[in-house]
Amino acid sequence: MPGIxxxxxxxxxxxxxxxxxxxxxxxxxxxxxxxxxxxxxxxxTAAEAAELARLAAEHxxxxxxxxxxxxxxxxxxxxxxxxxxxxTNRDGYHVLRFVRTSFDSSxxxxxxxDRGEGNLALARLRLxxxxxxxxxx
Amino acid sequence: xxxxxxxxxxxxMLSRLAxxxxxxxxxxxxGTLYLEDGHIVHAESPATPGIDVLLTAGGAVQxxxxxxxxxxxxxxxxxxxxxxxxxxxxxGALELCHLGALFDAxxxxxxxxxxxxxxxxGVSHWFGTVRPVPVAAVERETLRRRELLQRIWPEPDTxxxxxTLGPDPDRPVPARRRRVLDxxxxxxxxxxxxxxxxxxxxxTLVDLRRLAxxxxxxxxxPPPAATTPVPEWVAHSSVEDPDVALLRRLRAALEAL
Numbered sequence: 325m326p327g328i329x330x331x332x333x334x335x336x337x338x339x340x341x342x343x344x345x346x347x348x349x350x351x352x353x354x355x356x357x358x359x360x361x362x363x364x365x366x367x368x369t370a371a372e373a374a375e376l377a378r379l380a381a382e383h384x385x386x387x388x389x390x391x392x393x394x395x396x397x398x399x400x401x402x403x404x405x406x407x408x409x410x411x412t413n414r415d416g417y418h419v420l421r422f423v424r425t426s427f428d429s430s431x432x433x434x435x436x437x438d439r440g441e442g443n444l445a446l447a448r449l450r451l452x453x454x455x456x457x458x459x460x461x
Numbered sequence: 462x463x464x465x466x467x468x469x470x471x472x473x474m475l476s477r478l479a480x481x482x483x484x485x486x487x488x489x490x491x492g493t494l495y496l497e498d499g500h501i502v503h504a505e506s507p508a509t510p511g512i513d514v515l516l517t518a519g520g521a522v523q524x525x526x527x528x529x530x531x532x533x534x535x536x537x538x539x540x541x542x543x544x545x546x547x548x549x550x551x552x553g554a555l556e557l558c559h560l561g562a563l564f565d566a567x568x569x570x571x572x573x574x575x576x577x578x579x580x581x582x583g584v585s586h587w588f589g590t591v592r593p594v595p596v597a598a599v600e601r602e603t604l605r606r607r608e609l610l611q612r613i614w615p616e617p618d619t620x621x622x623x624x625t626l627g628p629d630p631d632r633p634v635p636a637r638r639r640r641v642l643d644x645x646x647x648x649x650x651x652x653x654x655x656x657x658x659x660x661x662x663x664x665t666l667v668d669l670r671r672l673a674x675x676x677x678x679x680x681x682x683p684p685p686a687a688t689t690p691v692p693e694w695v696a697h698s699s700v701e702d703p704d705v706a707l708l709r710r711l712r713a714a715l716e717a718l
Binding site for chain 2: 326327328330331346348350351352353355356367371381382383384405423425426427428429430431457458459460461
């Protein structure tokens with residue numbers, strides 16, 4: 325898998341995809357964006373999505389029941405306690421997928437899907453795969 | 462990155478260099494920005510861990526792999542590309558880590574300063590270009606980051622001072638923030654904690670402001686400048702020692718109303 329832009333273009337091949345971004349949830353920075361954004365401003369959308377991601381990643385209620393919080397992988401990487409966050413509304417789906425990296429980071433993939441054309445289950449699987457390939461190749 | 466107009470007031474000189482599509486190094490008191498054709502391609506600040514620390518601290522790149530890349534590709538200014546070509550990193554990992562380091566160092570470099578600013582034309586960085594960022598995007602992000610810190614907790618003293626634990630450090634804290642708290646020892650500063658964790662310094666400032674807001678961390682007060690003796694009537698005053706952190710939280714809460 326090549327870089328951020330190629331990853332986002334892959335994400336946009338999902339049926340119903342309207343826009344996507346790679347976002348840092350500690351700062352709210354959009355590291356890369358493609359397509360449309362729900363409020364017409366990718367940077368503002370990234371900051372809002374980052375707030376949601378941070379709450380999910382930090383609150384104990386959403387961590388696995390075994391008490392593990394940030395689990396350490398074999399390469400010393402840290403897997404976030406949460407895999408995905410999904411928000412649905414009348415006309416769209418919003419899917420956030422946490423990216424597991426080999427260096428310290430707080431990054432997620434964000435996808436905005438049209439409700440009529442989008443398939444939430446397919447989008448979740450594809451985002452999971454692309455998040456892994458972005459870092460592992 | 463959208464094409465919204467650049468905010469004014471971050472660095473007029475930087476805006477001018479962007480407009481003339483300059484290549485070189487903008488050297489300010491708190492760091493250096495490297496430009497290529499008017500875009501920012503690299504940034505460094507003494508306040509932040511460099512890309513070398515970020516990549517090697519968690520084992521994303523082993524130290525020997527890093528030094529091999531510096532030896533083999535540093536002179537050609539292709540260290541980043543070399544790491545990818547040798548299979549030590551994917552393009553995605555390199556871009557994410559490098560952009561994180563760039564915005565991190567830019568935040569500190571663009572901090573308000575009365576120190577000198579100069580630009581050396583033609584200078585480029587040995588790491589090489591990864592993903593150029595428009596100057597306007599970096600300026601907007603820097604201003605947004607200032608506002609974010611201000612919103613979390615309006616007292617900036619934990620950004621730069623030695624840090625000490627607050628009165629109740631055993632309260633539950635999310636794991637990533639706990640790792641910051643674990644390194645607070647009465648001596649380390651935010652920058653030193655960031656380097657020890659291999660984590661961007663701004664991210665550490667965010668965690669420290671949240672910890673300060675919760676009363677878990679405080680800045681070590683600077684040593685008193687003069688040793689003026691306290692008047693007798695103050696020394697024997699019946700007034701209780703005021704809890705400064707509590708008063709600050711109270712003030713912040715009142716201001717937020």
